[in-house]
Amino acid sequence: MLKIEDTVDGIRCVGLNRPDKRNAIGVEMTLALEEILLKTQSDPAVKAIVFHGLGGHFCAGMDMKDFFDSSTRPAELLQRARKATEHWRIELLRQIPQKIFSAVEGYCLGGGLPIVAASTAVVAQRDAKLGLPEINFGFVPGGQIIKAVGEVMAPRGLAYAALSGRPFNAEQAQRWGLVTKVVESDPLQHALALARAT
């Protein structure tokens, strides 16, 4: 679910690795995210974390098939996964001592946005699509997601994204404060360079 690579200079690359689902965060991935953040926060050898997605997308949000009311996953596992999600989303991402960087390409939606919002710097490929699509399902975006995104994104952009459910591109995300740098290709290499320079 996650591809973890540590560089010799103390950067931990955390790759969301579920390309067939555009890296949607399902039960196993959310548990893995909690685990890696818990491990990393007490690891003095790790100076920075770089999040990225494998297979051309950062993250399509939470895997709704896992977390819808109609989910067929065992109730106990679902409960654990929900708890883990809130743990890494509300506490770990915000309190971890290492700086976080994100390299965004393809989709970066809904539940993937708190990772971006917790980042010191976000490098996005020009054709990346970010957004809060929950309203398109008749859902209300979670308060945790709106709060995290609202701490870095212009209120105008936040209202537009949440109410319309429309995706917005990397340049627009930069204007609204969610993205630091827009690049033509290979955002991971740019994010790594920023992490090394910090």
Add this chain to the structure above:
Amino acid sequence: MNAQPYAPADLVDGVLTIYWASSKKTNPSELIRSTNASPFENLMRLLSSVQADETVQVIVLRNDAAQRVEGLEANAVEKMVPQVVLHLSQMPQPIVAMVFGQVQEEAIPILQACDIVLASSEVSPAKDTQDVKLISQASSDWVTLYFPATELEAQTYKLAHELATKDPLALRFTKKTVQQVGAVSWDAILNFTTSQQAEIKSLQAGRPSARALAIESFLAGKSKPGAGA
């Protein structure tokens, strides 16, 4: 007799248009045509009257291409703008403002109280006078998106009608979440979300729901709501 406070033509598929203008003749609202009150009072009365109207899903507050948002007298501004802002912020429906040309500085808090502001990208030279101070939109952060003047109206109504097709409860609760969540502490955020979700689910239960249709379509692989329109 028209029981509604607006002309029937002003409400199209859940989108109510309210013209913001100093000139009554350009305002098609029945209420505004029928009173001698100030534009502020008319606007507030109209907003109050549609607050609980379920046929109004989205409000477009607009001016015309030939008009500037102006004509506000200093005394009236000081007294009335905060009240208008309060009315706007208490509306459960999303409010999309459509702004052509230039905007009188005093009108900006009103636009800031709207959820989404779409403005024309062509900025004509500001003509400040002693009474009316105009500002350039290009230097403002209260605009959500800019469009060429020729596209602004079409883009505004495209967005407004898109919003009006969303699940109405989800739309209103999303607006509430965006408005309120900044004031909720991280410690309390989970309780806030849980109570919001419980409330919306109970209100959606047993009624035709865009939510149910969207989930069904997604699970059947027919739509990918995240991909947008």
